[in-house]
Amino acid sequence: GQVIRLGDYRPSDYLIDKTDLVFRLDPTRTRVTAKLQMRRRAGVAPGTPLTLDGDGLTFVGARIDGADAGDNAVSATADALVVNAPPASETFTLEIETVVDPTANTQLMGLYRTGGNYCTQCEAEGFRRITYFLDRPDVLSVYAVRIEADRKDVPLLLSNGNPVENGDLGDGRHYAVWHDPHPKPSYLFALFAGNLGVVEDEFTTASGRLVTLKIYVEHGKEPRAAYAMDALKRSMRWDEERFGLEYDLDIFQIVAVSDFNMGAMENKGLNIFNDKYVLADPRTATDQDYASIEAIIAHEYFHNWTGNRITCRDWFQLCLKEGLTVYRDQEFSADMRSRPVKRIGDVRLLRAHQFPEDSGPLAHPVRPRTYREINNFYTATVYEKGAEIVRMLRTLLGAKGFAAGMDLYFQRHDGEAATIEQFLACFAEAAQTDLTQFALWYDQPGTPNLAITTRYDRTARTFAVTVNQSLKPPVAGTPNAPMVIPIAFALAGKNGSTLDHDAVSGARTMQHEGEDGVLVITEPKHEIVFTGIAEEPVLSVLRGFSAPVTRVPQAPTRDRFFLARHDSDPFSRWEALNSLAMEDLIKATRAVSAGDPAAASDALVDIFSAVAGDGTFDNAYRALCLTLPAETDIAREIGRDIDPDAINKARRGVTEHLAKACERVFARIYHELQPRNAYDPGAEGAGRRALRNVALTMLCHAARSTDLAEQALAEADNMTDRAHALMVLTHLAPESEAAAQALEAFRTAFRAEPIVLDKWFTIQATVPRAETVETVQALTKAPGFSWDNPNRLRSLIGAFATGNPVAFNRADGKGYELLCAAIRRIDAKNPQVAARLMTAMRAWRNLEPGRRQRAKTAIESLRRGDRVSRDLADIIDRTLA
Ligand code: B3K
Numbered sequence: 001g002q003v004i005r006l007g008d009y010r011p012s013d014y015l016i017d018k019t020d021l022v023f024r025l026d027p028t029r030t031r032v033t034a035k036l037q038m039r040r041r042a043g044v045a046p047g048t049p050l051t052l053d054g055d056g057l058t059f060v061g062a063r064i065d066g067a068d069a070g071d072n073a074v075s076a077t078a079d080a081l082v083v084n085a086p087p088a089s090e091t092f093t094l095e096i097e098t099v100v101d102p103t104a105n106t107q108l109m110g111l112y113r114t115g116g117n118y119c120t121q122c123e124a125e126g127f128r129r130i131t132y133f134l135d136r137p138d139v140l141s142v143y144a145v146r147i148e149a150d151r152k153d154v155p156l157l158l159s160n161g162n163p164v165e166n167g168d169l170g171d172g173r174h175y176a177v178w179h180d181p182h183p184k185p186s187y188l189f190a191l192f193a194g195n196l197g198v199v200e201d202e203f204t205t206a207s208g209r210l211v212t213l214k215i216y217v218e219h220g221k222e223p224r225a226a227y228a229m230d231a232l233k234r235s236m237r238w239d240e241e242r243f244g245l246e247y248d249l250d251i252f253q254i255v256a257v258s259d260f261n262m263g264a265m266e267n268k269g270l271n272i273f274n275d276k277y278v279l280a281d282p283r284t285a286t287d288q289d290y291a292s293i294e295a296i297i298a299h300e301y302f303h304n305w306t307g308n309r310i311t312c313r314d315w316f317q318l319c320l321k322e323g324l325t326v327y328r329d330q331e332f333s334a335d336m337r338s339r340p341v342k343r344i345g346d347v348r349l350l351r352a353h354q355f356p357e358d359s360g361p362l363a364h365p366v367r368p369r370t371y372r373e374i375n376n377f378y379t380a381t382v383y384e385k386g387a388e389i390v391r392m393l394r395t396l397l398g399a400k401g402f403a404a405g406m407d408l409y410f411q412r413h414d415g416e417a418a419t420i421e422q423f424l425a426c427f428a429e430a431a432q433t434d435l436t437q438f439a440l441w442y443d444q445p446g447t448p449n450l451a452i453t454t455r456y457d458r459t460a461r462t463f464a465v466t467v468n469q470s471l472k473p474p475v476a477g478t479p480n481a482p483m484v485i486p487i488a489f490a491l492a493g494k495n496g497s498t499l500d501h502d503a504v505s506g507a508r509t510m511q512h513e514g515e516d517g518v519l520v521i522t523e524p525k526h527e528i529v530f531t532g533i534a535e536e537p538v539l540s541v542l543r544g545f546s547a548p549v550t551r552v553p554q555a556p557t558r559d560r561f562f563l564a565r566h567d568s569d570p571f572s573r574w575e576a577l578n579s580l581a582m583e584d585l586i587k588a589t590r591a592v593s594a595g596d597p598a599a600a601s602d603a604l605v606d607i608f609s610a611v612a613g614d615g616t617f618d619n620a621y622r623a624l625c626l627t628l629p630a631e632t633d634i635a636r637e638i639g640r641d642i643d644p645d646a647i648n649k650a651r652r653g654v655t656e657h658l659a660k661a662c663e664r665v666f667a668r669i670y671h672e673l674q675p676r677n678a679y680d681p682g683a684e685g686a687g688r689r690a691l692r693n694v695a696l697t698m699l700c701h702a703a704r705s706t707d708l709a710e711q712a713l714a715e716a717d718n719m720t721d722r723a724h725a726l727m728v729l730t731h732l733a734p735e736s737e738a739a740a741q742a743l744e745a746f747r748t749a750f751r752a753e754p755i756v757l758d759k760w761f762t763i764q765a766t767v768p769r770a771e772t773v774e775t776v777q778a779l780t781k782a783p784g785f786s787w788d789n790p791n792r793l794r795s796l797i798g799a800f801a802t803g804n805p806v807a808f809n810r811a812d813g814k815g816y817e818l819l820c821a822a823i824r825r826i827d828a829k830n831p832q833v834a835a836r837l838m839t840a841m842r843a844w845r846n847l848e849p850g851r852r853q854r855a856k857t858a859i860e861s862l863r864r865g866d867r868v869s870r871d872l873a874d875i876i877d878r879t880l881a
């Protein structure tokens with residue numbers, strides 16, 4: 001495959017001012033006419049040849065300024081259309097006719113069929129699978145779209161923007177015309193046509209405009225769209241209140257489909273969603289599902305400004321819209337629910353997905369410099385680390401400076417395709433600050449590490465803090481200049497309250513109103529001295545996780561025990577506790593490897609039971625504190641020569657030890673938190689269920705019995721409790737008759753509900769024992785599984801590869817073979833999903849030698865297969881490099 005480089009960026013010679021599309025929908029032969037109003041860019045020589053992108057297209061014909069273009073004027077292949085000698089006039093029209101086969105489109109990019117309907121997905125480069133085009137984000141065009149189809153089978157004809165007209169064509173066919181007044185790049189184009197039910201509502205914007213809201217779902221599922229609708233209205237209000245951003249069309253539509261490569265897509269005025277991120281009711285969705293729906297509805301809606309009104313100049317700038325929009329949706333969820341709980345969840349995710357990406361073979365800068373396949377760069381680094389960078393800007397500039405920068409950005413770049421430089425320039429200007437060094441966050445891959453030590457001088461009443469930053473280049477030769485690292489901090493006194501100080505030297509500090517003080521680290525080493533410190537403090541740093549860095553070594557154990565009880569920042573308190581648990585888990589893993597039993601330290605037991613019994617913390621927060629780091633977290637912390645079996649045994653041993661030691665507290669929690677009222681998906685109810693379910697897990701471990709899980713399963717009146725109890729039962733007693741019966745009952749109850757049955761697949765795919773390899777193999781033949789549906793693949797194959805370290809890494813290599821065989825099969829139809837599943841093998845080098853060799857062999861033999869897609873080849877080649 002060809003390598004695309006940021007440095008090669010050059011504007012296109014031609015622009016497309018207006019795009020008129022006509023779709024004559026047919027399951028296998030859809031005719032697409034595109035009438036493009038072309039304009040030669042100033043300074044480009046008249047007659048310069050024009051090359052349009054295509055991908056697998058069947059060319060029918062072209063007309064230039066209304067006249068048939070002969071073979072000399074135009075040459076077309078499946079992948080490009082070249083106008084050899086365009087008219088010398090500054091503007092001209094180019095009409096192109098193509099034929100596409102939506103039924104044969106198994107990649108789910110371009111125009112495809114799902115559930116008997118027609119649907120499109122164009123980001124990143126799917127539009128070129130519909131018609132020839134300048135398919136790049138910096139070519140903005142005003143679209144008018146006419147759709148024709150059979151009225152009976154395809155009553156619903158949707159595209160971007162506002163509806164203009166519709167009518168009958170005779171012959172049982174009808175048509176609709178849509179017009180989107182906002183110029184947009186082709187990746188934001190969408191069409192949906194088919195037969196769905198609808199939920200309708202409305203929203204009045206801050207300036208008093210009435211907006212129609214519609215969510216389309218399968219007939220009969222309308223009640224399950226209520227929560228998504230509610231989340232949409234809350235998102236619209238929030239964006240007005242928090243960012244001053246109003247919606248800008250008369251109608252906003254969301255369509256839920258069952259076959260979708262990712263979560264959702266922000267097409268202008270017509271978002272298309274994976275139905276699992278729309279549909280919810282207490283019987284079928286868990287609290288986690290509700291939270292995801294809320295976040296993703298918000299995310300796609302927020303793209304209307306960050307992504308659509310201001311889009312990206314090129315795909316290297318992807319984080320311009322994604323990092324910023326993730327930051328915005330995280331803030332939204334924080335405001336809707338508990339801010340600390342949201343932050344802890346986001347940091348756990350960052351560490352679980354982005355940190356390993358950033359330290360392994362697939363590491364790349366938040367703004368990559370090269371790519372072979374852009375779809376492989378919709379990564380945790382671009383999204384989640386991208387959001388962390390925006391958050392650091394907010395921390396450095398304070399609420400006011402940040403808001404001023406955002407306002408300037410919208411003012412200056414509305415309607416444009418922008419770059420990271422332009423984005424940063426708005427903040428530098430609005431807040432009158434230099435962001436040159438800060439910009440390194442976009443360009444340097446890898447996770448910086450901080451080494452921090454402290455010394456208190458009682459006589460001088462000074463507190464000295466030494467901070468060393470370092471960045472190990474994840475890929476040989478990548479840059480590692482010192483970065484700007486904002487360390488939110490507090491000096492904690494005896495009871496945790498923040499101590500005052502007179503002066504600070506050795507680093508710039510900031511204190512924005514109502515926020516923590518911030519040490520601004522810019523050099524490899526800072527010797528910071530606080531004066532006027534009355535008593536020996538404990539240093540609390542990286543409060544709220546103020547920068548996406550690691551801290552090795554950790555703070556002294558004694559300090560962390562103090563912070564775990566007293567830190568006034570809830571994130572840092574959790575962080576301290578979590579790191580103490582991690583320390584014990586790593587010790588336990590070493591013990592297991594040496595043939596000794598796994599145990600928790602007395603100190604951990606003490607603090608664990610103190611937190612468990614502390615009713616002053618809210619339930620959701622307590623649930624997080626009482627959840628031990630996952631096996632994959634422990635593996636990442638150990639870093640090399642990983643033995644997943646030892647980690648599994650160790651974690652189980654520590655869990656049992658803590659569970660037994662705190663059994664009475666957990667029993668009390670479990671009984672006190674019995675559901676009292678009807679199910680409510682809000683944060684408060686979700687928190688009660690989360691904590692109660694942690695208690696349930698611990699009680700089953702303590703008793704080494706699944707009786708309580710069985711009882712909970714029988715009593716469960718909602719999917720959160722039901723799925724949790726089924727998981728505990730199945731994971732702790734996979735061989736039991738009770739588990740078999742419960743699984744069968746679940747399957748029977750939800751056999752007609754694919755996205756619910758996905759939970760059934762995942763629970764079985766993640767049973768932590770060697771035999772699960774065979775279970776997963778068998779489940780690929782189970783009724784309800786399909787090799788064609790991305791959700792099924794993720795819930796069975798994906799869950800197995802990323803959520804079951806023991807079985808996936810089975811010592812005989814059969815787990816790797818299963819994954820690679822599945823990927824080979826998937827790649828033939830859907831390269832994007834295949835490539836994504838392949839990333840599960842990126843950490844192969846960190847395994848102990850036997851597994852490492854088996855993993856490598858499996859990857860290499862997959863690569864040797866014929867017809868490996870460019871998407872998959874790209875991931876494999878970087879994984880092995
Ligand atoms: N922008 C889309 C992702 C498109 C992925 C293309 N492979 C969803 C989102 O981030 O909102």
Ligand code: ZN
Nearest residue numbers: 299303322325
């Ligand atoms: Zn996005």
